[in-house]
Amino acid sequence: MHLLAATPGTISDGTEAVDPGQSPADLVVISAADNELVLLAEARAALGAEAPSLRLTSLKHLAHPMSVDLHIADCAARSRLVVARVLGGTAYWRYGVEQYAARLAEAGVPLALLPGDDRPDEELKRLSSVDPADWEALRAFLVEGGPANAAGFLRWARAMIEGAPRPAPAVPLARAGLYWPGAAPESVADLARRWPEGAPVAAIVFYRALVAGGGTAPVDALIEALLARGVAPLPVFVASLKEPASAAELTALLAEAAPEVVVNLTSFATGTPDGGGAPNPLAGPAAGGAPVLQGLLAASTAEAWRDSSAGLSGRDIAMNVALPEVDGRIITRAIGFKGEARRDEATECTLARWEAEPGRAAFLAELAARWARLRRTPRAGRRIALVLANYPNRDGRLANGVGLDTPEATALVLRRLAAEGYRVSDPPADGAALMARLLAGPTNWLPDRHRRRGGVTLPLADYLDHWNALPEAVRAAVEARWGPPEADPFFEPGETDCGRFRLSVVEFGNVVVGIQPARGYNIDPKDTYHSPDLVPPHGYLAFYAWLERVFAAHAVVHMGKHGNLEWLPGKGVALSENCFPEAALGPMPHVYPFIVNDPGEGTQAKRRAQAVIIDHLTPPLTRAESYGPLRDLEALVDEYYEAAGVDPRRVERLRREILSLAAA
Template sequence: GTEAHHSDTPEPTSLPAAVPDETALLALGDAHILLLSHADTDLLTLNQAAHTLPADFHPVRGVNLSSLPTTSHVDEFIHTELADVQVIILRSLGGRQGFIHGFDRLVQYAKQQNKDLICIPGTEGLDPELTAHSTVPVPVIHDVYRYLHYGGIDNMRQMLYFLADHLLAGGWGFEQPVEQPRHGIYWPETTLNHRQRLAVSSQRSAVEEWLAVHDRSRPTIAILFYRSHWLSGNTDFIDALIDQIEADGGNALPIFTTSLKETTPVPDQTPTSPSTSNSKNPTNSSNAINSMNSTNSPPAAFDYLYTPTGDLIPDVIISTISFAMGGINPDGPTAAGWNVSTLEALNIPILQAISSGMRAEEWQLNQRGLRPLDVAMNVALPEFDGRIITVPISFKGESKQQKNGSTCCGEAVCTCTDDQRSAVSGQRYIPVPDRIRAVINQAMRYAVLRHKPNRHKRIVFMLTNSPGKADRIGNAVGLDTPASLLQLFAAMQAQGYLIENIPASGDALLHELIDRCSYDETLLTESQLSRAAGRVPVETYAGWFDQLTPSQQRRMHDRWQAPPGEAYVHLDAQGLEQHLALAGLEMGNVFVALQPPRCYGMDPDAIYHTPDLPP
């Protein structure tokens, strides 16, 4: 649970000036309900729930706390936006400290104006300090916490009815909060097959239902994504992955989960009740929470990767889950009880597809690409699990919907009237079609490769060679790259890979590479260019060049002249055909290649300090 923050936090030096008493003028029938939250998924869920409310229901609003970053923003918001609001739900990630610059201001305002303020945490467990600062009865706080903690559109809708009946003298009627599965198989009604959503039930029955409607002879790709996206309907990017997998002839196995650190639950030995029957169900949250991080237990989501008889279903996994599954301890299991045996048991590639918290426009204009937070969460840390990093497949964007649930009017420029739009706009992940296609293409290739015998697999090893000098081939401080490569060859041969003509030593390997053809212009001869292992006809290169955008072609031409340029171009012995030479060695089904230089004829320091240099 969230640790309570004690009241020794300094009070703000100045609170917003008292405002006229608006509450006396506010009829309960016109009173607004406001949700303040750090989580975009909370607001998106509110957005979805608001579309299902009766037309004469109280106005519903939602605001992300990140839009109130300073005390001045909070003061302006209080004075200009809260006059019509009677019920305020503050869901703060980090408790009072998570909204420290505005918490006391909001509490004072609510007490001055007789507003119904409900303060709850955004994590497990109630926070006594937040409860103490709320202005409604404790049972109301507890129920609102359960509605939001259990999550989902229906729970959000019932919470709004509950608040209207208890605090706004309504008579709508409401249902009690319903606990939602913590893990499960998701299946939308896709544009390709119009298959209905799979029922989220026990792990075994969900897997059996999935197996009943899929052809196991096709490549199968599992997709891991956060449960919060399933609960809030923020699944456009997952639906796009599913559609592309099916369009490419594969099966999609989409699995939602709270976290990959939540492990398979231990069966509950207590007597069952109607609300807690099937204690072995991984979706039972109390069991799952109690068994988090148990030693050597696989993530609960991984249960859905196996048939009831224990056979692994997918050929490849695409993960959109951030961070690593566990900490890093080279001496054995991590402090959380997880070790690499969990992934060894799967023995399939795991691709990391990046769902960026940036907007697409921001990413396109940023020379560094992803912001540091995205790099840490979705690149650097997942690499510790051995995940294969791909590309951003989605970015955050606004989503405004009509009351019928459709996304606005569907026009490039919205023509909806104000009353057609919800008062709540949600941030959702907007898929990027070409990036979706690229990731699925990569996944499908891995899936095919998994079923190919090792002796038929062709492997390329790219040795570092910056800045293209022969004495820097395979350069790595403190490491013997060629000797390591020879040991790897021996291990691969033992696994059935076809590798031929292996040099006797690491030095012999380097000499063969240099003698055959390198990128070192001070040593390179026409004879070596003619014997280059890789040869690309200039006509083929011209076709690749034509696929570049006009701006890319212009930059290439300005820096390197007309294609194919001058470097590593060789005319064959008959003088009939030009080729671009690519350095390397063929060794059966293995090709050892050298890293091509980024450019030629330039000072290496200038190259290093020119990140936008066209290659």
């Protein structure tokens, strides 16, 4: 049979055998948790000669019966102590449990079968051959976790092997608590000494397992990025958001710190689609209504993510995107990945550590900072951009959100914002008045665009500042498809300067209404609207650059489906800096009123443009009737059909009436 080499971070489905290729040692540890394997390897290196010789094996590589047989024969049966953490219990690894128990008993090698989580497992305890007190002690070291307990685990195992007195037991690690790199904060007040004075607080919620397994590099990178933006990080680890003790501690810390925004790095959801499930501490009164941003920790490598058009694996999407969406979290970026596998010769195991992606952590930190700024800014000072879709790109299809009277809804939003304390100058009385203002200026309709005045302008020099800050890959793709900025139909040459972009925006004080640019020009808009590879032209990028750099928007609101930002080229989720939705919008708070019966397209905006979807109902249904002269014409045609072949004189009279009415 063909054998595969063992590689960490991969999951074997048992269809192919994997040869761990390990020699015997004093101690063999089998675990499904990469973090735990890394932690034990680091503890062995730190202890030096005090540690027993050690072999580490991933349970994922022992799914095939032949893999089990090889490992027992070559390594386990010739070692002095074997400890296996069986994730899911005997039912999930029956062949392995049975074979290790039987064959190690024959070889006289002590075996400790431990549960892979923190719940006791009496069946595994019964099948183990070590003393029950040793079984409980070994389990406690690994359940509590952390560097000190990893070292304690190795010391205890050596004492068992040598028949020596047992060392100190495991040191408990709290189920939930505060974290800081290189420190052990005891309270929020202790943590606050490290914060910028008066800074908004951003809570970071992540799994206790990252602390226990030494996998906090992504969290550390996010803390550093938040501090660089003048935001005060409140890192809190939890065993699970569903665990009552963890939820209670998190709730108390949130109530004390009063965060402006929460960044959540845990997986799954606390609730269910029907509104059931455990209470969600991130949505409770203690969180104070803070927006919850979902940061992603991906089980793949960063290299695999960069090469993937999907962005994440199906498993990562399910755990870290789809289920968290049930709790209403704002999907952002992947800030951590499993590192490339590296062979540790001392343990004869290839190890994969959690590694941070600093650029993605910076994006998430900037997005969190902007949400905090939005919440802290008084309503009169908030600057909001309302963007209207235009598909296809004719003036007759302007502001055509699906299932929404977008002109009237936008006019209503403007008046409501004014009533709520936002600085809105001269809001339109109704949708017709708004449309008149928009149509008086430039739109996406190109034939007479050059004759229309109004709108706003972005000088070429300002655009080039923005353009040159974009990634090289983005600039190269745009130039290859559309040429230089001066070739864009939104661009106007200058008589005394370098020219400018004229953009479809109407200003109402601190609120503006803009027409979303087309994805291109001299193309078929229907065929290219959802194109996965058509990059936007310069005028498109200039529109969003004006919103951020000139208008200084606190938030962008796309008014109704059918926008095109979420369909720009790039990854499906966990976008990189080279993905065009990010190149256009950036780390901007984004709100998107969207028709409730199209969650599929709304999902694209959530996952690719960090959108908060605000559902609106479908329009009320009624019979589609004719009206006015069309109703009279329809009646004459029906009468003509009934008279045909029966009354020729009546048919002739009806024919004349139909033609006369049609010509009127």
